[in-house]
Amino acid sequence: MSQTCTRKGCGKKFDRVDESECWYHPGPPVFHDALKGWSCCEKRVISFDDFLSMPGCTKGVHTTEVEAPTPAAPKPAASAAPTHVDKDGKEVYGAPVPQKSEEGGAPAAVPQAVKPTQQTINETKKVDLALLDDPEDAQIPLGAKCKRNGCSVTFDGSNRDGCVFHPGTAIFHDASKGWSCCKRRVLEFDEFLKIPGCKTGKHLYLGPKEEEKTNVVEEVDCRTDFYQTPSTVIVSIFAKQCEESKSTIEFYEEKLVLDLxxxxxxxxxxxFQLFGPIVPEKSKYKVMGTKVELTLAKGNGLSWGGLRAGESGAGMIRFGVSGRTGTIGGKEIIYRNQS
Known part of the structure; x- marks a missing residue:
């Protein structure tokens, strides 16, 4: 009876352990910004499908044993020391030092929200693989693997129906992993691969034609960080080489709309709904090579406990230390006489 190899990057069926060689990845997967790969290899790809099809880099024998998960390294404790002290004597926690313009004056103003024209939107019209089906008269080679997310079925000559897959995209946020179409999140990559599909349909063995692939736009998740000052919230969205003319950035009083x-x-x-109100006309953005930075003008000056409504865990806030007593960062403690 044939068995399936459990080594990462292999997944082939075998009858005897010493029957054929096994090429696999001994290291854990690595996901950084939009890049995906294995810690044991130098190659990095962007597409999740390309990541799953990366050939193994180590030769061995097949096995059915499940590798024990590697314990996560403990995170270093956050430092309570300020990042720097500005010229007014204010300690800044977590905020980067503002960069001056080349002329030495004030930083250049960043543009406000823009919307792409209908022409640029049409140029990047998405071909949704979840809505595609192979033609009924298509010649599908035996052994072809289904291209839908979460499905690993191969064509045996007749199995065109019964596909169970994920119509959404893979989401890797911090240590959690899952699919945008499902609520379930797991920590281990092996468990992520086992998350059952949430939609049924026909298998997709061939996929889009070569001339259609240039129009395929993959929806992905980008890492988002933020910090805050008493009057603003600065959000960094790590979307590399963002095309401003084909993107949408919209500020509203209580929500943020992004299409990058x-x-x-x-x-x-x-x-998504924001943690607190903002002033849209005073909010700005800046497109950089590795990220898009948004500056949200607070509507009430209160501290945010998160970026999205309902989140907990405050971002870094800037505290003043100019006073000697009676203020945050003061240099003396004053006890009030309660008589």
Whole structure:
């Protein structure tokens, strides 16, 4: 009876352990910004499908044993020391030092929200693989693997129906892993691969034609960080090589709408309620080579406990230390007489 190899990057069926060689990845997967790969290899790819099809780098024999998960390294404790002290004597926690312009004056103003024209939107029209089906008269080679996310079925000559897959995209946020179409999140990569599909349909063995692949835009998740000052919230969205003319950035009093096209064929699309109100006309953004930075003007000056409504865990806030007593960062403690 044939068995399936459990080594990462292999997954082939075998009858005897010494029957054929096994090429696998001994290291854990690595996901950094939009890049994906294995710690034992130097190669990095952007597409999740390309990541799953990366050939192994180590030769061995097949096995059915499940590798024990590697314990996560403990995170270093956050430092309570300020990042720097500005010229007014204020300690800044977590905020980067503002960069001056080349002329030595004030930093250049960043543009406000823009919307792409209908022409640029049409140029990047998405071909949704979840909505595609192979033609009924298509000649499918035996052994072809289904291209839908979460499905590993191969064509045996008749199995065209019964596909169980994920119509969404893979999401890797901090240590959690899952699919955008499902609520389930797991920690281990092996468990992520085992998350059952949430939609049924026909198998997709061939996929889009070569001339259609240039129009395929993959929806991905981008890492988002933020910190805050008493009057603003600065958000960094790590979308590399973002195309400003083909992206949408909209500020509203209580929500943020983003549709960022980056790396040519990757789209980060999200809309969420903000933790607190902002002033849209005073909010700005700046497109950089490795990220998009948003400056949200607070509507009430209160500290935010998170970026999205309902989140907990405050971002870094800037405290003043100019006073000698009676203020945060003061240099003396004053006890009030309670008589």
């Amino acid at each position: 096209l980056h790396l040519g064929t990757k789209r980060f699309k999200t809309e």
